Amino acid sequence: MADGRGTIRRRAGLRLWLAGGWLALLALAAILAPWIAPADPLAQDLLGGRLPPIWVRGADPQYLLGTDSLGRDVLSRILWGARIALIVAALAGTATALIGATLGLLAGFLRGWVDLLISRLIDIWMAFPPVLFSILLIAVTGPGLGPIILAIVVIDWTRFARVVRAEAMAQGAMDYVASARVAGRGRIGTMLREILPNVVPTIVVLLTLEMGISVIVEAILSFVNLSISTDQPTWGGMIAEGRTSIHQAWWVLVFPLIALFLTVLSFSQLGEGLKDRFDPVLR
Amino acid sequence: MRLIRQILLRMLTTAVTLIGVAVIVFVVIRVVPGNPIAMMLPPGATDEDVLRLTALYGLDKSLPQQFLIWAGGVLHGDFGTSITSRQPVLALVLDRLPATLELSIMALVIAVLIGGVVALTGTRSRDSGIEAAIDIGNGIALSIPDFLWGLILILLFGVLLPVFNISGRITPSLPLNFVTNFYLFESILRGRPDLWLDLISHMFLPSLALAIPLSAIIGQVLKQSLKETMHLDYVTLSRTKGYGENHVILREALPNAILPTLTLVGVQFTFLIGGTVIIERLFSYEGLGNLAIDAVINRDLPLIQGIVILFAVIFTAVNLVVDLLYAVLNPRLRHG
Amino acid sequence: MSFLTIRNLSAELKGHGVPLLRRVSLQVAAGEVRGLVGESGAGKSMIGKAILGILPRAVAITGGEILLDGVDLLQLPPAQRRRRIGASAALIPQDPLTALNPSRRIGGQITDRLVDILGWQRARAEARARELLAEVQIAEPERVLRSYPHELSGGMRQRILIASAFAAEPRLIVADEPTTALDVTVQKQILKLIQAMQARHGTALLFVTHDLGVVSKVCQKLSVLYAGMVVEDTEVRPFFAGPKHAYSAALLAATPKYTDPAASLQPVPEAVIEAVRREVADADRRAGHG
Ligand SMILES: Nc1ncnc2c1ncn2[C@@H]1O[C@H](COP(=O)(O)OP(=O)(O)OP(=O)(O)O)[C@@H](O)[C@H]1O
Numbered sequence: 025m026a027d028g029r030g031t032i033r034r035r036a037g038l039r040l041w042l043a044g045g046w047l048a049l050l051a052l053a054a055i056l057a058p059w060i061a062p063a064d065p066l067a068q069d070l071l072g073g074r075l076p077p078i079w080v081r082g083a084d085p086q087y088l089l090g091t092d093s094l095g096r097d098v099l100s101r102i103l104w105g106a107r108i109a110l111i112v113a114a115l116a117g118t119a120t121a122l123i124g125a126t127l128g129l130l131a132g133f134l135r136g137w138v139d140l141l142i143s144r145l146i147d148i149w150m151a152f153p154p155v156l157f158s159i160l161l162i163a164v165t166g167p168g169l170g171p172i173i174l175a176i177v178v179i180d181w182t183r184f185a186r187v188v189r190a191e192a193m194a195q196g197a198m199d200y201v202a203s204a205r206v207a208g209r210g211r212i213g214t215m216l217r218e219i220l221p222n223v224v225p226t227i228v229v230l231l232t233l234e235m236g237i238s239v240i241v242e243a244i245l246s247f248v249n250l251s252i253s254t255d256q257p258t259w260g261g262m263i264a265e266g267r268t269s270i271h272q273a274w275w276v277l278v279f280p281l282i283a284l285f286l287t288v289l290s291f292s293q294l295g296e297g298l299k300d301r302f303d304p305v306l307r
Numbered sequence: 308m309r310l311i312r313q314i315l316l317r318m319l320t321t322a323v324t325l326i327g328v329a330v331i332v333f334v335v336i337r338v339v340p341g342n343p344i345a346m347m348l349p350p351g352a353t354d355e356d357v358l359r360l361t362a363l364y365g366l367d368k369s370l371p372q373q374f375l376i377w378a379g380g381v382l383h384g385d386f387g388t389s390i391t392s393r394q395p396v397l398a399l400v401l402d403r404l405p406a407t408l409e410l411s412i413m414a415l416v417i418a419v420l421i422g423g424v425v426a427l428t429g430t431r432s433r434d435s436g437i438e439a440a441i442d443i444g445n446g447i448a449l450s451i452p453d454f455l456w457g458l459i460l461i462l463l464f465g466v467l468l469p470v471f472n473i474s475g476r477i478t479p480s481l482p483l484n485f486v487t488n489f490y491l492f493e494s495i496l497r498g499r500p501d502l503w504l505d506l507i508s509h510m511f512l513p514s515l516a517l518a519i520p521l522s523a524i525i526g527q528v529l530k531q532s533l534k535e536t537m538h539l540d541y542v543t544l545s546r547t548k549g550y551g552e553n554h555v556i557l558r559e560a561l562p563n564a565i566l567p568t569l570t571l572v573g574v575q576f577t578f579l580i581g582g583t584v585i586i587e588r589l590f591s592y593e594g595l596g597n598l599a600i601d602a603v604i605n606r607d608l609p610l611i612q613g614i615v616i617l618f619a620v621i622f623t624a625v626n627l628v629v630d631l632l633y634a635v636l637n638p639r640l641r642h643g
Numbered sequence: 644m645s646f647l648t649i650r651n652l653s654a655e656l657k658g659h660g661v662p663l664l665r666r667v668s669l670q671v672a673a674g675e676v677r678g679l680v681g682e683s684g685a686g687k688s689m690i691g692k693a694i695l696g697i698l699p700r701a702v703a704i705t706g707g708e709i710l711l712d713g714v715d716l717l718q719l720p721p722a723q724r725r726r727r728i729g730a731s732a733a734l735i736p737q738d739p740l741t742a743l744n745p746s747r748r749i750g751g752q753i754t755d756r757l758v759d760i761l762g763w764q765r766a767r768a769e770a771r772a773r774e775l776l777a778e779v780q781i782a783e784p785e786r787v788l789r790s791y792p793h794e795l796s797g798g799m800r801q802r803i804l805i806a807s808a809f810a811a812e813p814r815l816i817v818a819d820e821p822t823t824a825l826d827v828t829v830q831k832q833i834l835k836l837i838q839a840m841q842a843r844h845g846t847a848l849l850f851v852t853h854d855l856g857v858v859s860k861v862c863q864k865l866s867v868l869y870a871g872m873v874v875e876d877t878e879v880r881p882f883f884a885g886p887k888h889a890y891s892a893a894l895l896a897a898t899p900k901y902t903d904p905a906a907s908l909q910p911v912p913e914a915v916i917e918a919v920r921r922e923v924a925d926a927d928r929r930a931g932h933g
């Protein structure tokens with residue numbers, strides 16, 4: 025047994041490092057985009073449209089990863105796109121976590137009619153097709169960073185609420201909570217001082233996973249042309265463009281897709297890795 | 308008695324859920340800035356025309372009034388009229404539903420097949436390198452959503468190795484004299500391989516994209532459940548009777564390991580159906596999801612409303628079927 | 644010639660080299676009942692599992708032989724070994740609540756071996772199952788055969804498991820503490836039933852138990868196990884008159900007597916444990932050199 029656990033922990037450790045490494049690199053690239061991007065991500069070069077990446081014949085060495093149909097530099101657009109991806113991940117993830125976890129905590133700890141109400145709301149939400157719902161919301165609010173974050177919070181708060189509610193219920197049933205109550209602590213005090221610290225690891229794991237989901241949702245919205253305004257480079261927007269010219273210029277789709285893939289994978293592996301770390305059975 | 312009460316309770320919560328969905332969509336889409344009526348009229352239309360049409364669609368009444376009128380219609384099977392195509396919403400939606408159902412069911416079948424094989428292989432070679440490899444594969448398949456799998460599949464099997472179609476539901480030049488809109492089922496029943504092969508060539512990649520995450524979940528959960536079952540006494544007893552590993556896994560462990568997997572697959576299948584929206588867009592597949600996105604972009608309020616409600620109905624129906632299946636498969640519930 | 648002969652059987656925990664069985668030898672002649680006693684963790688169940696080919700994956704056999712009807716099971720290819728065990732041996736498990744598959748009807752769980760492994764006609768197997776249920780004194784055999792395990796009581800299920808064990812007329816049955824999981828009231832009945840079935844069918848029986856009192860009633864031969872080593876192998880009657888090994892004697896002293904249950908409950912003395920530990924270590928050393 026000891027060996028098996030060692031292997032799992034070593035593997036989890038490697039996974040954490042790889043995922044964290046990619047995300048750190050990405051964050052750095054996003055921050056430094058204005059300085060390290062070789063070209064203006066919006067600058068069009070009508071004579072240099074659909075130039076392949078430099079290792080393919082017919083490339084222009086000025087454009088490392090080639091250009092799209094309007095002659096914009098793919099590498100620069102990916103670097104600038106990382107900014108939006110990460111901003112959305114951080115803001116939308118955190119906002120969703122705050123709202124979802126609060127509702128879940130209230131439902132799971134207070135029980136009674138609060139729980140009834142929130143549980144019913146969760147049921148209703150689970151009956152919505154999430155992608156369609158987010159598209160609908162953006163269509164209503166109009167594109168922009170704020171609306172995207174709002175849409176993500178609105179469609180995804182149940183992820184946190186469901187899990188935190190269940191955890192809070194389980195914790196609430198334990199002896200230490202009863203003894204805290206006996207010791208004269210109020211309901212809200214007990215919730216914040218006794219229950220919350222115990223569900224924080226779960227929230228952190230979910231938050232990490234939610235960041236990956238946010239990146240995807242943003243890409244999906246960009247893909248259907250409903251994200252941030254069109255003059256900002258986003259990975260989803262690049263993918264939408266790449267999809268239409270897939271037979272003429274594969275690189276326009278492939279590079280942002282790789283960036284998106286690695287980022288989403290990293291967030292989820294980070295989350296899973298953290299889950300293993302927090303799980304007392306594996307520790 | 309207990310059963311009847313449970314069924315009633317179930318119907319009640321289902322009704323509350325559906326009404327809740329209807330109310331929320333109703334409110335959300337009526338906050339839309341900009342007048343959808345103005346958009347559908349030709350440029351030379353007068354204000355009077357706009358008012359007349361607004362009244363025709365009932366958009367001049369108060370929100371609760373509008374909702375009651377709409378809900379009254381729904382009870383009579385009338386979901387209103389699409390603003391863009393001016394056809395009954397119900398007809399439009401039912402027209403597209405079969406395409407989406409076929410896609411979802413094909414995805415489910417693929418997911419169960421892949422997930423089942425993965426779980427059984429993993430159980431057979433448990434605690435070995437093969438199982439570790441399966442775990443890593445499952446982990447990756449699980450963390451990448453269907454949208455990205457769709458793009459990857461388009462690149463791999465649409466461009467790099469163009470063996471499948473990546474756009475549409477069927478080649479339009481084929482003789483399309485279908486009676487129903489269940490093209491795939493119909494062409495299989497009628498024994499028309501020319502048609503169903505073409506359909507599958509179009510549906511394979513989008514359904515695989517939908518299936519991959521679910522197959523990983525099935526693979527993971529079923530494998531775990533099987534592994535736990537393999538330690539139980541009745542499995543060991545069956546080994547002493549002379550049975551080999553395959554028989555023990557399939558006949559003794561699997562039936563008992565499936566139950567815990569089933570509930571989870573039910574919930575995940577509703578996620579899969581939700582995923583058809585973007586996957587249909589990605590593969591230009593003419594189903595409900597594609598229709599929905601068009602409806603949102605065109606601000607076709609009655610149509611959006613109808614489609615969202617239909618999705619909600621499908622989701623609740625799937626959950627109901629799963630609960631029934633659970634009861635049927637569980638001997639403890641079946642025989643008092 | 645004994646039906647079951649185990650010679651110098653050794654087993655250890657894979658990858659750790661922790662010995663679980665130390666050159667165990669024992670024999671069960673046809674129609675004979677041998678008790679296997681020892682403290683918890685001594686390796687009693689491990690021996691039964693080794694015979695029946697159901698050792699945990701983490702346990703490896705490192706030496707010795709298990710002869711069933713003169714054929715060394717350890718030398719057979721896996722598929723052949725399984726069939727041989729299935730056809731000539733059977734297990735009566737400890738816990739009737741977990742030993743029946745909850746999603747299969749009782750009938751199928753009794754007849755499966757007959758049909759699948761021994762190639763009987765289904766009708767014949769079903770007739771046999773009815774006959775067996777009558778033998779283990781189950782009323783309404785038809786109804787019981789169609790039932791699922793959760794519809795039956797623990798005692799009932801243990802009767803079914805006994806019937807199932809005798810179904811293929813095995814020459815050897817391993818019973819691993821077959822009554823410990825049952826109500827005290829049912830325990831005696833089940834014990835009587837096993838005894839009666841064993842006598843009627845003339846089956847060799849390896850009876851694993853904690854309870855020397857039971858051994859004195861059921862068994863003719865006895866093996867005492869400590870730390871995976873057989874410290875005494877003897878006939879039952881002389882054993883109760885005066886065990887040869889100090890550890891066996893202590894074990895016997897630790898067994899409650901019906902006449903005075905409280906007084907006789909004394910733990911095995913430290914000194915005896917020390918002595919037997921030294922003995923085990925000596926044996927290990929000898930085996931290591933030899
Ligand atoms: N699956 C397993 N993996 C590793 N070690 C095991 C396993 N099962 C049992 N063991 C070890 O093997 C030794 C013998 O166990 P065994 O079950 O044969 O004891 P026992 O004599 O039957 O005891 P009890 O009276 O409690 O049933 C014990 O030390 C135990 O810890």
Ligand SMILES: [Mg+2]
Pocket residue numbers: 687688689819
């Ligand atoms: Mg035991």
